[in-house]
Amino acid sequence: MSSTLLEVTRGAHEEVERLERLIVKDLQNEATSSKERLAQSHRVRHMIDTISSTTERLIEIYEDNDNARKDEIAALGGQTATGTNVFSAFYDRLKEIREYHRRHPAALVVDANEEHEALLKEEPQVEFSGEEAYGRYLDLHELYNQYINSKFGEPIEYSAYLDVFSQPHKIPRKLKSTRQYREYIENLVQYLVYFFHRTEPLQDLDRIFAKVETEFEEQWADGKVEEWENAIQESEQVQDQQTVIDLDYFSTVEELVELGPDKLKEALASVGLKTGGTVQQRAERLLLTKDTPLGKLDKKHFAKGSRGSAQNGAAVAPQQAGMLKEIAFLEAKLKKLSDLLNEAIERTKDNIVKKQALTYEEIEAEREDEETQADTESDDDEQQIYNPLKLPMGWDGKPIPYWLYKLHGLGQEFKCEICGNQSYWGRRAFERHFKEWRHQHGMRCLGIPNTKNFNEITSIEEAQELWKRIQARQGVNKWRPDLEEEYEDREGNIYNKKTYTDLQRQGLI
DSSP states (O other): OGGGHHHHHHHHHHHHHHHHHHHHHHHHSOOOSHHHHHHHHHHHHHHHHHHHHHHHHHHHHHHOTTSHHHHHHHHHTTOOTTOOOHHHHHHHHHHHHHHHHHHOTTOOOOOHHHHHHGGGGOOOOOOOOTTTTTTTSOOOHHHHHHHHTSSSOOOOOHHHHHHHTTOGGGSOGGGTSSHHHHHHHHHHHHHHHHHHHHHOTTSOHHHHHHHHHHHHHHHHHTTOSTTOTTHHHHHHHHOOOOOSSOGGGOOSHHHHHTTOHHHHHHHHHHTTBOOOSOHHHHHHHHHHHHHSOGGGSOGGGBOTTOOOHHHHHHHHHHHHHHHHHHHHHHHHHHHHHHHHTHHHHHHHHHHHHHHTTSOHHHHHHHHHHHHHHHHHOOSOTTSOOOOTTOOOBOTTSSBOOHHHHHHTTTTOEEEETTTTSEEEESHHHHHHGGGSHHHHHHHHHHTOOOOGGGTTOOOHHHHHHHHHHHHHHHTTTSOOHHHHOEEEOTTOOEEEHHHHHHHHHTTOO
């Protein structure tokens, strides 16, 4: 390697400069959709990681722990270890190069520029579940099931869980000192970190967590961590037991018996209790420690030579304090991640509330629409809005949600022949149009009064037939002297025959 060490150094510097120019060029191309932005961020992240690894290799070369670089520089100046001059070293190297090309005549020269330009067109493969919709929403269903099936959780809906998962301070502290809660909080933080790395690849999460850890250590030392102010003192006072068996997962003696005598003996010995007796007796003795602190247990349960329950509790206290500190730090990470992912959490809440009003078919149709829209979505307000389903526009100038479109039946078309074959979309618009000017004008052209009798009738032929039946039933075409014969009083007022006769009988005329 010493004969090509300087060439490796030069190539590494060239590689770093070329990647830096590619990063600038890639970021100058403004992405028009969320999917393109995410792909661009992952490409840049990959190039930054390559620069970091290349730089680390350069640092190792410059440190020159094996003096290989120093020897090669000396050889270029004619100061070789064997005493040969610079010309001999030059021709020796030239000979090595010629022999290499003679052995590999088919070796191709790869254009580094073309190879790196291809990186700009690369589409990074980022794995997202269907529920995450390419990074738009969180998928916390597995953690939700873990929460509602635990002692520290409560049976709530998934939409309500999205409001409380980022608020661990609402869980009583006595329920947090269990292995079950620690596993849950670890899984939750692990998922949020994984989601953050996939959706925000350019963020330096390690630096953010380093700052969180520094602040946490200072606050923990001063006892000022929120909801954990007196954690150490309480752990020493409670002197809760920590056995090799997590009793939170067991509720009966029969369940403990299934673990076997050896496991029960080890658990009893870890807290200083007697280890003798049958498997049944060992299980009963160990189950006593689930709800009763060691300090309140009868001394007959402790083994001879044990220093007593207080000493056992004091031995366990440091371990308990360390576990509580670890849980408190995980909660601090959770709060920070919740702040960083606040927008995604809010989007997830809105999406879940919206889905509760949809059927399975509507959910699948909307998911396909979101996947298509993710490819063409643009932040430019002047760009044409993507609306493949031709949904009506809402008050904000964007298509209304698909669930609202289905709720009002806006996909159902009604045509009215009286209005000139005009189309009305949705039942509400169809019912409203009978009182609008277009329909009234059509009825006047037909010589038909626009009354309630003609509601829901859109055919000209049906309207005319109904009007004929109404006229026949009411006798419109017959001469009705009581209604149509006119009379005039002394003052010149005009009345029909029936009204005039009634007024005359009453002496009013």
